[in-house]
Amino acid sequence: METKPIRQIQEEIVEEFSVFDNWMDKYNYLIELSRDLPEIDAKHKTDEHLIKGCQSKVWLKAEWEDGKIRFTADSDAIITKGLIALLIRVFSNRTPEEIKEADLEFIDRIGLRENLSPTRSNGLLSMLKQMKLYAVAFDVAKNKK
Amino acid sequence: MAVQKTSPFDPASVRKDFPILHRKVHGKPLIYFDNGATTQKPRVVIETMKRIYEKENSSIHRGVHHLSNRMTEAYEEARNTVRKFIGAANSHEIVFTSGTTGSINAVATSFGEKYVGPGDEVLVTVMEHHANLVPWQMLCEKKGAHLRAIPMNDRGELMLDHLDSLFTERTRILSLTHVSNALGTINPVKDIVARAHERNIPVMIDGAQAVQHLTVDVTDLDCDFYVFSGHKIYGPTGIGILYGKEKWLEDLPPYQYGGDMVDQVSMEKTTFNELPLKFEAGTTNYIGAIGLGKALEYLQGFGLEAIAAHENHLVDYATNYLGQVPGVRIYGKARERIAIFSFRMENIHPYDVGMILDKLGIAVRTGTHCAQPVMQHFGIDGTLRASLAMYNTTDEIKRFVSGLRTAISMLT
Numbered sequence: 129m130e131t132k133p134i135r136q137i138q139e140e141i142v143e144e145f146s147v148f149d150n151w152m153d154k155y156n157y158l159i160e161l162s163r164d165l166p167e168i169d170a171k172h173k174t175d176e177h178l179i180k181g182c183q184s185k186v187w188l189k190a191e192w193e194d195g196k197i198r199f200t201a202d203s204d205a206i207i208t209k210g211l212i213a214l215l216i217r218v219f220s221n222r223t224p225e226e227i228k229e230a231d232l233e234f235i236d237r238i239g240l241r242e243n244l245s246p247t248r249s250n251g252l253l254s255m256l257k258q259m260k261l262y263a264v265a266f267d268v269a270k271n272k273k
Numbered sequence: 274m275a276v277q278k279t280s281p282f283d284p285a286s287v288r289k290d291f292p293i294l295h296r297k298v299h300g301k302p303l304i305y306f307d308n309g310a311t312t313q314k315p316r317v318v319i320e321t322m323k324r325i326y327e328k329e330n331s332s333i334h335r336g337v338h339h340l341s342n343r344m345t346e347a348y349e350e351a352r353n354t355v356r357k358f359i360g361a362a363n364s365h366e367i368v369f370t371s372g373t374t375g376s377i378n379a380v381a382t383s384f385g386e387k388y389v390g391p392g393d394e395v396l397v398t399v400m401e402h403h404a405n406l407v408p409w410q411m412l413c414e415k416k417g418a419h420l421r422a423i424p425m426n427d428r429g430e431l432m433l434d435h436l437d438s439l440f441t442e443r444t445r446i447l448s449l450t451h452v453s454n455a456l457g458t459i460n461p462v463k464d465i466v467a468r469a470h471e472r473n474i475p476v477m478i479d480g481a482q483a484v485q486h487l488t489v490d491v492t493d494l495d496c497d498f499y500v501f502s503g504h505k506i507y508g509p510t511g512i513g514i515l516y517g518k519e520k521w522l523e524d525l526p527p528y529q530y531g532g533d534m535v536d537q538v539s540m541e542k543t544t545f546n547e548l549p550l551k552f553e554a555g556t557t558n559y560i561g562a563i564g565l566g567k568a569l570e571y572l573q574g575f576g577l578e579a580i581a582a583h584e585n586h587l588v589d590y591a592t593n594y595l596g597q598v599p600g601v602r603i604y605g606k607a608r609e610r611i612a613i614f615s616f617r618m619e620n621i622h623p624y625d626v627g628m629i630l631d632k633l634g635i636a637v638r639t640g641t642h643c644a645q646p647v648m649q650h651f652g653i654d655g656t657l658r659a660s661l662a663m664y665n666t667t668d669e670i671k672r673f674v675s676g677l678r679t680a681i682s683m684l685t
Contacts, residue, residue, distance in 0.1 A: 151299070151632045152632070152683070155628075155629065155632070155683065156683060159683060159684065183623075183624045183639055183640045183655060184622060184624040184625075185654075204622050205622035205624040205625045206622065206625055206684060207624075207625050207628050207629075208624065208625075
């Protein structure tokens with residue numbers, strides 16, 4: 129299946145959120161999204177995958193598959209998990225180049241920017257950085273082969 | 274302590290004195306329940322500091338000129354206000370620091386340097402804020418000493434039956450919190466001080482969460498050191514108090530060196546200034562000190578007893594209301610307590626609740642509250658903490674609980 133460009137996925141998310149005119153509907157939607165995100169297998173919820181320094185725990189696992197990176201992630205807080213579901217939708221099953229080059233703009237446009245601020249200790253910003261780092265790491269590993 | 278009550282305590286009129294309480298957050302009237310982290314400032318504090326910066330500012334203790342002399346007077350008046358507020362015998366027993374953390378580090382450094390050696394013991398409690406735990410832990414590591422802790426029960430009360438076995442020949446100091454920032458427990462510090470003194474063990478009390486809620490009289494408590502922060506008692510940030518009995522402050526070495534704290538300096542030798550200046554190296558936060566003095570005068574205008582009576586009413590009201598929310602579990606059910614409520618809701622992460630409350634204009638704190646050993650005691654990774662102050666009302670508690678119900682219905 130042809131994957132849509134990152135830009136297009138972001139447009140789709142913005143479109144989905146455009147129907148909500150208040151924070152409560154947005155949060156309810158995030159909560160709904162969190163329930164659809166497959167849980168990380170308990171055996172992978174280890175310190176190795178834990179993103180540190182956050183009030184809500186966030187686990188991120190990256191796998192290399194046919195030239196693409198597949199991310200799975202989880203959180204013990206469900207609004208955070210809903211936001212994670214969006215990040216996974218944008219970044220998972222992508223080549224390292226796509227991930228490295230992507231500008232994350234949808235968070236801003238759906239009015240949830242405060243959740244990616246460094247002053248929030250929900251782990252999302254760290255998760256985003258970690259995703260980009262994985263892209264760099266897989267890229268380096270790929271080019272070595 | 275001489276308390277002159279000049280105005281009756283009425284929360285509605287008190288609220289008028291705090292400009293920030295009238296703002297909105299996310300379009301909703303602010304409900305500020307994060308007073309354990311910092312309190313808001315009454316207009317008199319804000320305006321005093323503004324006036325000083327605009328019209329009176331000058332460095333203290335060095336002046337030949339009018340402004341400097343006037344500022345020095347105001348600074349020393351603030352010191353005397355603090356002395357009266359906590360019932361200390363002498364103004365020179367009041368040292369201005371940067372805050373509770375600064376005060377504790379000062380004592381850990383100066384006292385630790387002189388009196389703690391290899392094999393000695395320092396005693397704290399398991400309910401300490403990290404600020405009264407980590408400095409002692411580091412001191413013990415450096416000196417080869419041992420850190421011991423008084424345990425607590427599941428109500429969040431200290432288990433004082435263990436005290437006699439924890440006081441040993443090697444115990445050099447006991448440093449404990451007056452009120453737990455994570456649980457709201459008021460510890461019976463006067464009894465604890467008396468028991469420590471029977472064994473000649475000096476006691477430092479961390480009053481960061483106590484002085485704004487309870488009448489504190491250090492002479493009556495007979496503690497050796499008492500410390501607190503300005504910003505948690507309606508004063509400015511960056512200013513704090515270290516009260517120390519004269520005999521200790523005379524005896525201990527300075528913990529910082531610089532200007533103002535010296536007497537004679539030559540390239541060969543330096544002698545130190547008298548108390549309290551010996552412990553106030555460099556240019557102090559004198560405007561903060563004067564602001565703190567104003568905050569304390571403001572509180573004395575009502576009397577701490579009147580404030581405590583109002584806050585006790587809030588404790589009863591909130592305990593009752595919170596108790597009616599299904600799935601809420603309160604951590605810390607001490608019989609003697611202040612209006613700090615630490616709780617979790619069944620199968621819901623505190624952070625999620627905090628985010629939803631934020632959208633409703635309600636400010637609370639989530640996490641471990643810089644007291645991770647307290648969380649470890651209960652086997653949890655954090656709580657949601659609502660910490661109330663003199664200007665909070667039963668109506669706000671009602672709206673807070675209704676916000677909680679909204680959050681719970683969204684998250685389950």
